[in-house]
Amino acid sequence: MSSAEIPLDPLALELCALSKTFKLGGDMLHKPRTLKAVNNVSLRVPRGQVMGLVGESGCGKSTLAKMLLGLTPPSAGDVLINGKAIVNANQKALARHIQPIFQDPYSSLNPRQRIAQIVGLPLRIHAIGTPKEQAVKIEEMLDMVGLPKRAAQQYPGQMSGGQRQRWRLPGH
Template sequence: MMPATEPTQVPQAEPGEAYALELRGLSRTFTLGSGFLRQGRTLQAVSEVSLRVPRGQVMGLVGESGCGKSTLAKMLLGLTPPSAGEVLIDGRPIVGANQKALARHVQPIFQDPYSSLNPRQRIAQIVGLPLRIHGIGSPGEQAARVAEMLDLVGLPGRAARQYPGQLSGGQRQRVAIARALIMRPALVICDEPTSALDVSVQAQILNLLLDLKEAFGLTYLFISHDLAVVEHLADRLAVMYLGRIVEEGSREQIFNAPRHPYTRALLASALTPEPGLGVPDIGLGSAQPDPSAPPSGCAFHPRCPVAESRCARQRPLLNDADGNGGSRIACHLA
């Protein structure tokens, strides 16, 4: 599939800036305000996350519910300020960047398209809104670009005149994808984009996202609690546990030779008879700990089948496993 028009030019990065997205020590703390017992307590949703995503690649970000994936996504989109650390998109820090300018380079696709689509607007208006906000093209050019985009995401021409309520869940997600891509962003943050869809529709949307990535040369950060979803999509994977990355590596390494005990548990749960149904039961007895009172040392130690006594005392650093930057792991036994 090829777009009929050239993608909008994005500013060229300086030589050597190979990354579409770079996170440096990114953290986000929430203060829990309400309730007598919570008063003044803090919750570290994201802790010192450093990650690099080369242009044109898909980075999968996986972890259980509540591990901080969406909080991370919101920081990358400029929707939530970081408590510490830096986000660079195409080598440029986004802190202090104008929200409108940022929207030209990075766009989200969220889990529930319905809540973000105005039910009283026709699909053509919804998809064309970013062009109007940014004053791109004449009304005729905007309409042509909307029609082209709807065609690219596999919607019939008549959808342009319909309302969100007249479409199926899969079609609504296609509308959300069309709206996200109409500005030809370089980076797309996909936060569980298929979790709310029927299983039969999920594969269609994942294939569409892959086709569009090739057609537009996009870079994706693809968030999912389900390893099965990212298996066919991601070039690399980062595994998060209680706000921290515990392992990062190529898809092949993570799926064929996972090193972190948590990654192994996640993989085992993805191989159970009904993968992708809700939060994985990782079969380790205890549930995920409260993020506002994380365990000492390695936060995974209460659930880790191979924990040693030092694991409760010392937090393992995220180290370069092979000395070539290809794989990182945070475990004393690695």
């Protein structure tokens, strides 16, 4: 796929017989072991729907998520977004269509970025507004979740656990 925009399709996300295997260990005397992290997963998510991925520890959730975000190539199968395979998709164009929401705010927030940088990332990716307009929008978003303006200049580690969870959930 070229770096052009991904066209819209009624089916937003489709995983077709997606699998990922890893080779573990091995040396001159021993063959590497094969680990099937994800095995033949297929699903369809229509436009406007939301999908949650749950499962026990070690069942392949993170590997599946990395494949559908285009961060890890599948060993077999395809990930289609808006009817187009994401193989060689432009990461910026892909990020306009699919984004994860992580459960754990401690590990999902970049500790080296200020909250304004993190919250403003989607505005920059989608080229929404000028930098000045983006700053105003960031303040509005922080206000929506009950955080003071000064939170924009804080790092995630300077916020309480409740604040870290709250800033990314509008209306909560």
